[in-house]
Amino acid sequence: MKFTPLTLVMALFIAGCAKSNIDRKNPNYAKVDYEDVKTTFEPLPEKLVDTSNKVAAAQVKLGKKLYFEKALSLANDISCNSCHMLDKYGVDNEPTSPGHKGQRGDRNSPTVYNAGLHIAQFWDGRAEDLKAQAKGPILNPVEMAIPDEETAVKRLRNIEGYADMFKAAFPKSKSPMTYDNMAEAIAQFEKNLLTPSRFDDYLKGNQDALSEDEKEGLRVFSEVGCTSCHNGVAIGGGLYQKIGLEIPYDTEDKGRFNVTKDNDDMYFFKVPSLRNITKTGPYFHDGKVKTLEEAVVLMGKHQLGVDLKPGEVEAIMAFLDSLTGEIPDYENM
Secondary structure, three states: OOOOHHHHHHHHHHHHHHHOOOOOOOOOOOOOOHHHHHHHEOOOOOOOOOOOOHHHHHHHHHHHHHHOOHHHOOOOOOOHHHHOOHHHOOOOOOOOOEOHHHOEOOOOOOOOOOHHHOOOEOOOOOEOOHHHHHHHHHHOOOOOOOOOHHHHHHHHHOOOOHHHHHHHHOOOOOOOOOHHHHHHHHHHHHHOOOOOEHHHHHHOOOOOOOOHHHHHHHHHHHHOOHHHOOOEOOOOOOOEEEOOOOOOOOOOOOEOHHHHOOHHHOOEEEOOOOOOHHHOOOEOOOOOEOOHHHHHHHHHHHHHOOOOOHHHHHHHHHHHHOOOEOOOOHHHO
């Protein structure tokens, strides 16, 4: 049989439909309560730091330079961007990230994008905000391994240009170049690392921004109970939850218990944001889950006590794809 371009396209379309597990004959297919969706989720703000303010703009500019500064690591080979790559949706796609002398921690490096919208930082929430988080890895012997705050600041003083940038960013400080101000500047830069997606367009009123399959995925996502944890502006990041809530999940990591020493926090972790989730694998706190499809199945089982059907998994995957946003022009911030 000879295929014309049109018949070839039709054949590929039919073949694609035949392989799909999404039940488009379901009478509830793609029927989403839009008003309910708007009460469950929120669109991203345009920015969290107003860079029309001269001082704020100077802090963001300084923070961007510091974010890429390898002198903040003992061997001058690691920066914030090494583990949280801005051109790769804020991650390095490693199960755990290599640090000083190739050492690896025991948790997956989460994306920095949209992190300013979370209730706290790190999987266990041990840093209350981005500023507190920025101080940690630099002094961590497994990560950047700088021995103390004074050493970090001394290194910055020895680099031309930083003195003037700190003075512009913190004009009211008698000694602008401090470790605290360094962390503040990095945090200010990171706050504006936001990734608006088609789902944000949908939330703002453009109901054609999502395909019918994506709307079906949103319906399934909501009906099976995913929104009990993954909601709000970050679609996660707003609370702590026990991994293995319904069916125990095999992990030696005690999660938030290591911070609070409260038995009620045993195996609790900050719920990850699902924004850009198709780009930020591998998954879970230990980075042991390689594919998003597997992660969806495991979450259904362990968190919801549900054995998701293939069509439900495919639908949820379609919805999650709509959460992939645009990487901001960080080079010009």
